[in-house]
Amino acid sequence: MSSKEQTILDDASDGGESFTSIFEDILDAAQASDAEGSEDGYETSEILSEEKCLEMRTYLRAHGEQKFLLKYLFSDDASATDTSESNIREVLYALGIRSSVVLESFDEAAMVQLLQLAITRELSRRIPLDNVTTLDDAISLIKNAKNIVLLTGAGISTSLGIPDFRSDSGIYKRLEAMGLSEPQEVFDLHVFREDPSIFYTFSKEILPTVTRFSPTHAFIKLIQDNDKLLTNYTQNIDNLESHAGILKDKLVQCHGSFAFATCQNCGHKVPGDELFADIRMGVVSRCKQAASADLVQSRKRKRASDDDDDEEQDAQEVDQCNGVMKPDITFFGEALPKTFETRLLGQDIDNCDLLICIGTSLKVAPVSEIIRVLPSHIPQIYISRTPCTHAEFDVSLLGNCDDVVEYICKELGEGWELTHEMIAENAFNGEVAKTADRTYTFTRTSGADKTQEADIMKQEETERNDPDGKNGTSPGESN
Known part of the structure; x- marks a missing residue:
């Protein structure tokens, strides 16, 4: 050679x-x-x-x-x-x-x-199973499975007007339009520690503005209600799974959420919405917890040596921790929650009998590796708007996630009634066609798409004008 x-x-x-x-x-x-x-x-x-x-x-x-x-x-x-x-x-x-x-x-x-x-x-690459190839097979699997693992991404929330990260209209494109040359730096842990103002300047673009959830969230709740949900691994940080009623012991928020925030100095934890006002104003949120005795003494000595005349401001800085608050979302360079690995390897790898991936492009590791970690004989179903070209699923169902799960629930029949205001107003009545081997495409009529788009735009405008829901009713919750 x-x-x-x-x-x-x-x-x-x-x-x-x-x-x-x-x-x-x-x-x-x-x-x-x-x-x-x-x-x-x-x-x-x-x-x-x-x-x-x-x-x-x-x-x-x-x-x-x-x-x-x-x-x-x-x-x-x-x-x-x-x-x-x-x-x-x-x-x-x-x-x-x-x-x-x-x-x-x-x-x-x-x-x-x-x-x-x-x-x-x-x-x-996983070799697809020979005995799972059709839409009917997928529906039968859901009906008969006992321990379903769900891996969900931004696609389950986009029908609510919540943008994803990587599409042409996603968060990263918005940040680029705002003048940020490297959008991912907003969520880089090292950048945050060096200059938290970068995150607070731009993070209002990803701040959760709704508490209602989508029909796809309601579908996950139905899987739980039918005693079939083993674990829902979500990559979303909007915390809508909790609003939908997914139990805490069934949910792994792989990338964290805005539900809580933690002081980077003393470790004090607070509800995440305590930071929302600062985030909307682009101001770095500071910890209001009482400072430790040692820190107070250190600051008093420094104040005395600096001979600062602004005593009122100094007194507040001395008495409070004043550390930078960080929402409990997982940044680049930060480890995933321990429950991710312990639950996947300690429980789900041995008990899962069906994997369903919904609304995710599966491009962010290590969450994307779930499809390879689970045994290859476990059936895998993929539901999303666009195909996943780097993985082999047994059946792929392409279209709006809400449309696909609505169709599935109708086929499942009794005990799977998917009741939701968005379905009541704009039910799926389009076409389902086999477009490739193991692949089915769900296509809405153009009129229905326009109605759904108008509803989303109306909701977004309401939330922009009244982000706290103080001028009327709340954004609304689904049944």
């Missing part, structure tokens, strides 16, 4: 810092463009046949990464022998990277890094 071949093998096997998160985004985009038939993708016949691609993926799973690379990247019988770069291009194509932008424009070093990630993803 040549030194160049060994270098490529070593780089492709390196799971450390040889590639960054940008390659995750590139891989997602490349695989999504192929799945959607994008114009920048190659035709199947241009590089390899689908039979050849399947053969290569099967060999990878059967023999492992090293033998796979030796056979298809460096062997004499590899179909492209001019340069290793052309061989890498073929292997990437076989692993689902069909974007001409990637295959024609990337240099060898970039393609090697992308290759490592593509191989890792292929090896970690």
Whole structure:
């Protein structure tokens, strides 16, 4: 083996810092463009046949990464022998990277890094179950399951006018429009500790403004009422699961919530809504807990040495902790709640008999790893507006989450009546069609979409004008 071949093998096997998160985004985009038939993708016949691609993926799973690379990247019988770069291009194509932008424009070093990630993803892909392939199968599973694990994301709240984070109209785009070049820094723990004013300047964009919940939240409550809910892992920080009545011992708020806030100095915890006024004004919220005796003495000595004339202000700063308050949401660089790991590995991995992912793109680790941690024989159902291209679900139900769960409850029948004001005003009466293998799409009529959009805009305007609900009734709660 040549030194160049060994270098490529070593780089492709390196799971450390040889590639960054940008390659995750590139891989997602490349695989999504192929799945959607994008114009920048190659035709199947241009590089390899689908039979050849399947053969290569099967060999990878059967023999492992090293033998796979030796056979298809460096062997004499590899179909492209001019340069290793052309061989890498073929292997990437076989692993689902069909974007001409990637295959024609990337240099060898970039393609090697992308290759490592593509191989890792292929090896970690779950093989869909042969006996779970249809919408009827999915409904039957829900009806007969006893211990359902739900993994939920922003898509279960968007019908209430609550934006997600990563879409074109999401939180990060809003923050960019406000002049923030790196939107994720708002939720970076190190940035917060250095300058909490950045978070308080922009966090009003994610402040919960409603207590009502969506039909999808009500569906989760129905699963609980039917004694089938094992755990609801939510990535949302709006705390609407609690408003919907999901029991505390059934709920893991993986990314925390605004329900409480904690002083970064003394650890004092308060209800989160005590910070809301400061957040709306963009002012850093400070802890009003009494300062410790040692801290009071230290501040008095400092005040005396500084000879400050503003005695009233100094007295308040001396007597109170005055530490920075941080909402109990999980920032980047901060560990997830301990209950996430202990419950997943200590209970759910052994007891779950059905996984349903609703309204999540599954792009944020470690929560996204739940689909790989649970045993592969556990059926998996995916419900969201857009497909998930980097995971293999048994059945995918694509459309507005509220529409999908409304349909499911009607099919489940007695004991699954989904009563909710949003359904009463705008019930789903669209089409359900099988659009691909294991995939069904729920399509509303255009008139119904406009009615729902008008209702959301009206609700958002009411909440902007009266965020505390003091000028009338509360935003409303669902049955």
